[in-house]
Amino acid sequence: MIASVLVANRGEIACRIFRTCREAGIRTVAVHSDPDENALHARVADAAVRLPGAAPADTYLRGDLIVKAAVAAGADAVHPGYGFLSENAGFARAVQDAGLVWIGPPPEAIEAMASKTRAKELMGVAPLAGVTEADLPVLVKAAAGGGGRGMRVVRRLADLDAELSAARAEAASAFGDGEVFVEPYLENGRHVEVQILADTHGTVWALGTRDCSLQRRHQKVIEEAPAPGLAPGLTDELHDLAVRAARAVDYVGAGTVEFLVADGRAHFLEMNTRLQVEHPVTEAVFGIDLVALQLRIAEGHALENDPPRARGHAVEARLYAEDPARGWAPQTGRLHRLAVPDGIRLDTGCSDGDEIGVHYDPMLAKAVAHAPTRAEAVRRLAGALERSAIHGPVTNRDLLVRSLRHEEFTSGHMDTGFYDRHLTALTEPAPDPLAPLAAALADASARTGRFGGWRNLPSQPQVKRYAVEGEEHEVRYHHTRTGLTADGVRVIHADGDRVVLETDGVRRSFDIARYGDRVHVNATTLTALPRFPDPTARHAPGSLLAPMPGTVVRVAEGVTEGATVEAGRPLLWLEAMKMEHRITAPATGTLTALNAEPGRRVEVGTLLAVVEEHAD
Structure with missing residues (x-):
């Protein structure tokens, strides 16, 4: 029996796992970086261990420090959550070598599936070996990790090398692994996945389907279960493929097999050997606690022969501290209040008064609604978000509400190009006139x-x-x-x-x-606004201001003061909340000022560069 669990993660997922552990009478241990010293997950755990530093590479990606923390705190098991080291076979082995219970799949299964290139080979799908004009558009994708990091859509062959370099850099920063690969980019498909759960006794459950088609930068925004509008035969095929993938690697625990559904066919994407961010919609529909089942499986208990029956429909929306109308720029500042109406599940790693910083993912919470029908669940979630009190940084709340009420979504005919088509309309300002x-x-x-x-x-x-x-x-x-x-x-x-x-x-x-x-x-x-505006609060035309707090990670080659730059040319890149953000020239002209060098920390509104537009 597991008595104490260390969660090798932070934020929302750590708090969510702690909740189930408390209900089961299991003691909890948190780890935290220096910026997270007073974070909610560190406050609610029974014990917390410091990981010195701020960057993920120095803290949450240091498996050796986390194993030492577990031993020092007297934990007898480690749950990896999602992201960070959750799909790192070396970390799983280190946990087991320390005599601790690993609440996850065998390291061999992680190795087989955590690399998307190896997973595709196992499922008989080969990445592109060489890219030609005929292959375009293509998707550059990180072999490790997820969350849209290290992913780039390439539509021109001339852009491929630059996008490969950018994807490698972002993947290495986020996951400690810069391997990337290229695959065909199927536009206007649906992102559909199957939740699996397997025990050590040979039983594998396929727990329905989820639709995660509403994405930005390949990162999911709204998810639901079951995926609407799938033909029964296609659903059965997805279940069979997911179970086949699990059995191929002797899988144990919770995992997700992801597909792109296009032209009525299922195309295998990857298998995530961990708990997914969107797991609450499956829990709501099947009436289960996936974390509790993970704990039972880790203790050696067997699943029932058949999973429980699905009931109703569930929809989840991810609430981010970001501004969709301004390039999804992450936002920082104090979260004064976060409250949703009764009847809505809220999974969060924040509480009133917490500071939203620049170091980690800007997701504030996940709001989940469950109802007998899809229409009722969608309406309930949209109404609850609209009435929620969210006081602090700018969020994507309005975008979520409008997305949930958009005819294309309510009819169930959405696909992964939803925001490419509708973002401008969905982010049009519409404040209450009163x-x-x-x-x-x-x-x-x-x-x-x-x-x-x-x-x-x-x-x-x-x-x-x-x-x-x-x-x-x-x-x-x-x-x-x-x-x-x-x-x-x-x-x-x-x-x-x-x-x-x-x-x-x-x-x-x-x-x-x-x-x-x-x-x-x-x-x-x-x-x-002040009664009289400040006449000094102005910048020269062509000024490029930092849209978010972050760090300058690189400056484009040849970009120096006095250089001529073309409109739209990348000048420099900021890293904030584990994502790279490109700063481009607003017009063709001369770069008259450049106040950015790699490693420089900047705040919102910091003057980065000035481009003096050419008169012609």
Whole structure:
């Protein structure tokens, strides 16, 4: 019997595994980097061990330090979670060599499937040996790891070498393995996967299907189970292929076999020898706890001959601290509040007041809805996200809500090109037009009280200015004998936390929360502007500012002050939250300033370069 488990991971997945361990009466041990010293996963564990440093390569990818931590803390088992070392056969062996229980598949199975190139060979699928014009478009893909890192779509042969180099660099940084390969890129297919679970007694379960087609940068955004609209014969084929893959490597534990479904056919992609981020939708549909089953399998227990029956439909949305309208740039800052309505499962590694930093993946939480039908589950999740209180950095919440309500998604006819087609429309600013007025009235009430601002003589209206979705809004209101008023709007109630307004006979309520100059009005976020703008807060035309906090990892060859650059040419790359972000020239012109060198840490708004556009 397992008595104590160290989770070799961080954030949401560590907290999720700890929850099951606590329910089972198992003691928990966390590991944490220096930036994660006060992270939620380190706080909720029974014990925590420091991994000195900040970068993953110095901390969560140091298997030797993690094994030492497990021994020092008295753990008798290690759960790898997902990402980091979860698919590292050497780490699995090191855990076992230390006399600890490895809550995962045998190292030999990891070796056979963790490398996507070897997995394809095992399943009879060969990567492209050489790329010609006829093969385009192609996908450059990291052999190790996942999460969209080390992946590039190449549509021009001339771009292949540069994209191979970029993918190798990103894969090496994220996974400690720079191996990449090239495969045909099948556009407009569906990403469908099968959850498997296998014990040491020869039983393998295929737990339905999941659809993960809504992706950005090859990283999943919305997932659901079961995959909608699959023909029964195709579902059976996917199950058979998944079980075949598991039996081919004598698999044990939880894993996922991924496919691209195109033209009614299943194309094998890879097998993930670990728990997936999207495992909660399978748990909801089958009424099981996959982590609890992982623990039982690691203890040697046998599965039932047949899995439980699937019931209903489940949908999961990944909430990220990022701005989809601005190139998915990661966001940082204090997460003041994160709360969803009752009836929604929320898996998170954050709590109110936590700081979102630059070192790791920007996912804040996963929200999951389960209902008897797909339509009900989708509606429930969209409504819950819309009503959630998410106060802090910019998030992708609005994108999630709009995606869930998009006709292509609600009809079940989406594919992996969904965001390529619809991102512009889905990220069009659509703030609540009454939000600035509600913010102004709440601020006025908090400052003056209900009658404190009233004057016995006619006076000019009070004016406040807010920035919403990049646009400035000016609000005018009056203090009167009966309270606050605004032209065309009846003010029913106003205090510092809540405002009720009536327009055209329709009454609406607004919950208000303010943190410094940021104001959250229901789902709309505003920035209170000073009464008089700062004339010094300007930059020269052509200035390139850091869109996020991060580190300059490289500068393009030949990019120096005085050089001529073409519009769209990559100038430098920032690394933030384990992803590389390319900074390109905004116009053809002369590079008159360059304030970036590899290794330099920058904050949001730091001036990186200036391109003076040529007059012609």
